[in-house]
Amino acid sequence: xxxxxxxxxxxxxxxxxxxxxxxxxxxxxxxxxxxxxxxxxxxxxxxxxxxxxxxxxxxxxxxxxxxxxxxxxxxxxxxxxxxxxxxxxxxxxxxxxxxxxxxxxxxxxxxxxxxxxxxxxxxxxxxxxxxxxxxxxxxxxxxxxxxxxxxxxxxxxxxxxxxxxxxxxxxxxxxxxxxxxxxxxxxxxxxxxxxxxxxxxxxxxxxxxxxxxxxxxxxxxxxxxxxxxxxxxxxxxxxxxxxxxxxxxxxxxxxxxxxxxxxxxxxxxxxxxxxxxxxxxxxxxxxxxxxxxxxxxxxxxxxxxxxxxxxxxxxxxxxxxxxxxxxxxxxxxxxxxxxxxxxxxxxxxxxxxxxxxxxxxxxxxxxxxxxxxxxxxxxxxxxxxxxxxxxxxxxxxxxxxxxxxxxxxxxxxxxxxxxxxxxxxxxxxxxxxx
Numbered sequence: 001x002x003x004x005x006x007x008x009x010x011x012x013x014x015x016x017x018x019x020x021x022x023x024x025x026x027x028x029x030x031x032x033x034x035x036x037x038x039x040x041x042x043x044x045x046x047x048x049x050x051x052x053x054x055x056x057x058x059x060x061x062x063x064x065x066x067x068x069x070x071x072x073x074x075x076x077x078x079x080x081x082x083x084x085x086x087x088x089x090x091x092x093x094x095x096x097x098x099x100x101x102x103x104x105x106x107x108x109x110x111x112x113x114x115x116x117x118x119x120x121x122x123x124x125x126x127x128x129x130x131x132x133x134x135x136x137x138x139x140x141x142x143x144x145x146x147x148x149x150x151x152x153x154x155x156x157x158x159x160x161x162x163x164x165x166x167x168x169x170x171x172x173x174x175x176x177x178x179x180x181x182x183x184x185x186x187x188x189x190x191x192x193x194x195x196x197x198x199x200x201x202x203x204x205x206x207x208x209x210x211x212x213x214x215x216x217x218x219x220x221x222x223x224x225x226x227x228x229x230x231x232x233x234x235x236x237x238x239x240x241x242x243x244x245x246x247x248x249x250x251x252x253x254x255x256x257x258x259x260x261x262x263x264x265x266x267x268x269x270x271x272x273x274x275x276x277x278x279x280x281x282x283x284x285x286x287x288x289x290x291x292x293x294x295x296x297x298x299x300x301x302x303x304x305x306x307x308x309x310x311x312x313x314x315x316x317x318x319x320x321x322x323x324x325x326x327x328x329x330x331x332x333x334x335x336x337x338x339x340x341x342x343x344x345x346x347x348x349x350x351x352x353x354x355x356x357x358x359x360x361x362x363x364x365x366x367x368x369x370x371x372x373x374x375x376x377x378x379x380x381x382x383x384x385x386x387x388x389x390x391x392x393x394x395x396x397x398x399x400x401x402x403x404x405x406x407x408x409x410x411x412x413x414x415x416x417x418x419x420x421x422x423x424x425x426x427x428x429x430x431x432x433x434x
Contacts, residue, residue, distance in 0.1 A: 010362075011180070011347060014340035017365055018373075019230040021340075022333030024326075027201040030337075031177040032214030034201040035260040037070040037301055040216065041172030042183030042197070043164040052154055052352040060153040060351045063118060063160055064109040064183030064197055065168040066216060066258055068299050074130050074140065075307045077102045079316075080299040081270025085278040089254040089293015092119055093141040101267025103299045104307075105142045106169065107258055109184035109197075109218045111153060112146040114160035119144045121165035137307065145256035145295065147220035149187030151248040152351025177216070180346035187351060188220035190255075190343050191227035191235055191285055192247045194357040195219040198342025202330035209319065213261035213327060215277065215334040219342045220253040221292055226285035229340060232368045235285060238361070245358065254293035255281055257335060263327060264302035264317035274298050276328045280335025 015021060015030065027034025042064050048057030068078055080103035082094050092115055097103060105126060110118045122142035127133050133140055149155055168183065177199050181187075185196025201214035224242060227235025257277050265273070274296040281294055288294050303316035348359040 011345050011359070012362070013179070014337055014344045017344070017362065018369060019340070019365070021230060021337045022202070022330070024202040024204060024330045024333055026337075027203045027212050027214065029176055030201055031199040032066070032201060032216040032258065032260050033174045033177055034203070034212050035214045035262050035301060037068070038214065038260045039067040039070075039172040039174050040177045040199075041065045041067075041168045041170065042178055043168040043171070044182050044186050045159055045164065046186060047159075049350070050354075054154060055157040057154050057157065057159070058152075058352050059157070059159045060187035060349060061111045061114070061149055061155070061159060062183045062186040063114075063164050063168040064185065064218065065165070065172050066107040066109075067169070067172045068103055068106065068260065069301055071304075072129070073106060074104050074126060074133070074137075076304040077104045077307060078299045078301060079103075079265060079267055079270060079303055079305065080297065081267045081274055082295070082297040083271055083274035083278060085281070085294035085296070086288040086292050087295070088291050089146065089256070089295050090115060091143060091145040091256065091295050091297060093143040094295070094297060096141050097143065097297060102305060103143065105140055107297065108142065108144045108165065108168070109256055110144065110146055110160055111149045111155050111184070111187065113155045113158050115144050115146045117158065117160055117162065118142075118165050121162040122169075124162065125166060125169060143297065145218065145258075145297075147184070147188055147218055147254045147256060147293070148251055149220065151187075151189060151251065151355050152349060152357060153187035154352055179341050181349055184218050185220075185342065187349075188218060189248065189253060189357045190219045190339065191222035192224040192242070192245070192357070193227075193343055193360040194346035194349050196342050196346050198338040198340070198345070200334040200337035200341060202334045204326050204330060208326040209263065209323065211261060211263035211327065213259065213263065213331055213334060215280075215331065215338045216258045217335070217338045217342060218256045219339050221255045221281075221286050221294070222253065222284070226287065228283060228285045229365055229368070231283070232372065234365065234368055238364060242358065246356065248355075252289040252292040254295070255286065255339070256293075257281070257296040257338075259296065259298035259331060260301065261298070261327070262301050264319050265300045266318055269319065269321065269324060270298040270300060272324065273327060273331055276331045277335045280332040281339065283332065283336045284339045
């Protein structure tokens with residue numbers, strides 16, 4: 001049958017297919033956990049089949065926990081930021097993250113109707129670990145993101161419990177991250193194919209600072225005809241093959257993205273980086289539809305902002321704004337790959353009322369790739385020189401690894417304060433012999 005093409009495809013990550021996914025190299029695990037200290041854990045709930053019986057199932061949901069650091073995130077907070085491309089969704093606690101520019105709780109991902117119970121469970125765990133919360137210290141608002149998995153899951157049955165949240169937190173670890181239909185992504189769909197959790201990372205060359213960034217998504221957006229895989233209009237072709245496939249019609253879905261980096265960034269810089277995550281989401285086919293929520297949050301592990309200190313001034317390292325361009329490019333690449341990883345790793349799933357989400361047919365992806373491989377083979381993807389300002393001719397850049405971040409000079413256009421160099425002498429210089 002045409003609709004069972006995916007059954008012949010062994011699941012693998014997008015990069016294993018040989019897709020052209022940008023010019024920057026991934027980290028060791030090609031995951032958000034490549035940023036030192038970041039850990040990820042899942043609790044996956046899959047129970048029952050058949051017609052929807054609210055409160056009984058079928059259940060296709062779960063929880064994903066992202067621990068931003070190896071230490072106590074409540075006592076040693078991190079710079080953070082966010083961006084909302086379209087707000088038909090939610091990350092609870094995001095208002096405070098934006099206001100203070102700080103992250104002080106783990107980040108949890110789940111289904112829409114379980115945000116409350118997940119937030120409550122995280123609060124309980126954090127109070128157990130930090131008894132001074134609400135007394136000696138301020139109260140907390142846990143950061144919990146959601147997507148609607150109701151097409152496959154008994155979402156109003158609210159099957160996520162406190163023990164599942166604790167399990168996700170307890171299982172959080174570095175290294176390889178499980179992807180596809182796991183954790184909060186268990187019941188999620190992307191462009192009418194099975195989606196879920198996906199992650200990817202990039203490590204910049206030393207000439208660009210040598211920084212690492214990672215993106216993790218809970219991907220649940222889009223229609224099939226919009227799907228783009230490495231720029232190829234695969235969705236338009238597959239839409240004909242799957243034209244008789246029943247699919248969700250009343251929900252465009254959403255996506256939550258979490259960005260981590262060890263680059264020393266201020267909150268406003270993290271906000272800007274989050275906007276480029278949105279561009280990466282667009283590369284896969286999202287146009288941020290009316291009923292969709294594209295919400296991104298980010299944090300930097302480079303500076304720890306202590307909750308307790310006798311000092312009046314806190315000093316931190318800060319990357320100059322004009323050094324952000326390589327990070328912008330890298331985060332777009334990592335976001336695109338994270339979404340594709342979610343789809344490539346996810347297997348087909350049948351949920352409530354027999355609703356079926358087929359797996360992305362990797363054989364079709366390979367066929368498209370084979371047709372374009374001769375073109376991509378001629379492309380030089382090495383990031384061997386910094387980006388050149390508009391109107392400037394390219395100049396020979398330093399060899400990769402030849403310079404450290406501190407040795408790289410400011411751009412020709414802007415000085416260290418981000419202000420254009422004067423184009424004519426200042427009044428004090430007028431008349432000065434040269």
